[in-house]
Amino acid sequence: MTKPFKTLDDMGDITGKVVLVREDLNVPMQDGSVSDDTRLRAAMPTVLELADRGAKVLVLAHFGRPKGQKNPEYSLSKITRPFSAALGREVQFIPDCQGEAALDGIKVMRNGDIAILENTRFHGGEEKNDPALADAMAAIGDLYVNDAFSAAHRAHVSTEGLAHKLPAFAGRSMEKELDALQAALGEPMKPVAAVVGGAKVSTKLDVLNNLVTKVDHLIIGGGMANTFLHARGVDVGKSLCEKDLAETAEAIFDAADAAGCTIHLPYDVVVAKEFAANPASLRTCNVHEVAADEMILDVGPAAVEALADALKNCRTLVWNGPLGAFELSPFDTATVALAKTAAALTKEGQLTSVAGGGDTVAALNHAGVAADFSFVSTAGGAFLEWMEGKELPGVKALMG
Numbered sequence: 001m002t003k004p005f006k007t008l009d010d011m012g013d014i015t016g017k018v019v020l021v022r023e024d025l026n027v028p029m030q031d032g033s034v035s036d037d038t039r040l041r042a043a044m045p046t047v048l049e050l051a052d053r054g055a056k057v058l059v060l061a062h063f064g065r066p067k068g069q070k071n072p073e074y075s076l077s078k079i080t081r082p083f084s085a086a087l088g089r090e091v092q093f094i095p096d097c098q099g100e101a102a103l104d105g106i107k108v109m110r111n112g113d114i115a116i117l118e119n120t121r122f123h124g125g126e127e128k129n130d131p132a133l134a135d136a137m138a139a140i141g142d143l144y145v146n147d148a149f150s151a152a153h154r155a156h157v158s159t160e161g162l163a164h165k166l167p168a169f170a171g172r173s174m175e176k177e178l179d180a181l182q183a184a185l186g187e188p189m190k191p192v193a194a195v196v197g198g199a200k201v202s203t204k205l206d207v208l209n210n211l212v213t214k215v216d217h218l219i220i221g222g223g224m225a226n227t228f229l230h231a232r233g234v235d236v237g238k239s240l241c242e243k244d245l246a247e248t249a250e251a252i253f254d255a256a257d258a259a260g261c262t263i264h265l266p267y268d269v270v271v272a273k274e275f276a277a278n279p280a281s282l283r284t285c286n287v288h289e290v291a292a293d294e295m296i297l298d299v300g301p302a303a304v305e306a307l308a309d310a311l312k313n314c315r316t317l318v319w320n321g322p323l324g325a326f327e328l329s330p331f332d333t334a335t336v337a338l339a340k341t342a343a344a345l346t347k348e349g350q351l352t353s354v355a356g357g358g359d360t361v362a363a364l365n366h367a368g369v370a371a372d373f374s375f376v377s378t379a380g381g382a383f384l385e386w387m388e389g390k391e392l393p394g395v396k397a398l399m400g
Contacts, residue, residue: 005178005398006169008049011143015054016111020141021046021171022158024148025061025079025116034079038378039150040086046147046171047114048087054111058141059083060097060120060158062151068124076119089114097123097158098136106140120158127156134161147171149178150379152394153386163397170398178395180375181386184354185214189315195338197222197321198359201245207320210389212256212263217310219264221323221334226296228253228265234287237271239295264307268300270324270331277328298324299334308341311351317342319355319373320387322363336367343372356383 023043028035043059050057064074077093084091092115094105102117109115120126125133134157138144144166146152151159152174162168170178185192192215198204201224211218220228223240230241231249256263266287271294273281284300299307304323311317319342326332345351355364356377364370377383382392 003175003179005175005395006167007175008046008145008169008172011053011169014050014143017055017142018058018106018140019050019055019143019145020058020060020137020162020166021050021145022060022148022151022162023047023171024150025059025076025083026063027079027082029078032078034082037082037086040079040083042173042378043083043147044087046145046173048089049172050145051089051112051114055143056106056109056111057114058094058102058106059114059116060137060162061116061148062121062126062156062158063119064121066119066121068121068127070122074119074121076116080116083116087114091116094118098133098140102140120156123157126158127154129155129157129161131161133157134165137162138165141166144168145171146394146398147173148394149174149377150382152379152392153382153390155393159394160397163394168398174398176375177377177379180354180377183352183374184316184318185387189352191216191314192316192318193217193219193311193314195219195221195317195319195321195323197224197323197335199223199240201227201242201249204321205248206388206390207384208252209255210387211318212252212261213259214389215261215318217262217264217314218256219307219310219323221266221299222321222325224321225265225299228263229287229296232265235290235292236287236296237290237292237294239271239290239297264303264310266296266299266303267306268302269296270298270300270333271296275325275328278330282330297328298331301333301337304334304337307338311338311341311345315351317351317353318387319353319364320357320360320384322359326359326363326366332363332366335363339364339367339369343367343369346374347372356380356387 066074097117226241231246272279323334324331
């Protein structure tokens, strides 16, 4: 199937070519060490393939928020050694991403060498997508590869501007992400279900409004569900609830009706009088039996069973956000149970499952099923904007 963007397969012979590769190396640090190298490992397939094909590989990335100023605290030189360990190859460091310093560093590189260029955000023009900086960066390379979907919602020089200055291609991570998103909402196998959880409706309004027009089943969990239950006249006690959004919730119900989308809300819930692990006041009840001094903290077992049955009739699932307060036991029960159902259906080949967003990744890892989903995106903001139906500048630029 032809793709709407060029990939590494379309590059031809790249021996001796200087390839600028935008990766996301903005990794969390603790006491001077990388505390989670997921992003470094995600960059491996593209960087190693380009090096093995004889290119001089220059990795572009940002690190922290230096606000357009050179700041040693945010130097990517700190990432050189951990990246080298992840790749199993020597990685050089070049102290600028444009100009003489960059050109001098490239001169001593051999075919197949890998180097990290200094933080793109040390230049004020990076976040402004300044054409002059784009020209200066483009001048040091022959080809451009964007492999950082997690930064694709930003129109910066290194994520968007360069794609217009050099022949542009999607890296392997970016390609995998775009293929998965296409399978989830672009041209999905129907019926399609979406799980949207999280604390507040206000942060996911655009997601909900977009999804009701795209999916057949919309499963709402987390604190958001309480706002929808309240809009339907259910007394949710002292649960987290945005009561001022009742009209907004009603409008979403109406849009779903018009689009033939079924919204699933819990009809039994797990409640407690205090938000604590395994509280003495813990009980399961019908949503209409929540007492004034109780709060809803998870979806109940009967509702989870009904949701699992709904998933069994679906072919595609998009998941963003937990169903309950999953960080405290036992309010992780519903999220874990439904995630295990989705994982089992995926393994049986009945379901294409795509999940994304910080809390979602944590919840699926907690359930031990992240590896069984078809695709789990670690891109927070970009994944959310894609679920909102927005065009991502970094992706659009690759579409030529």
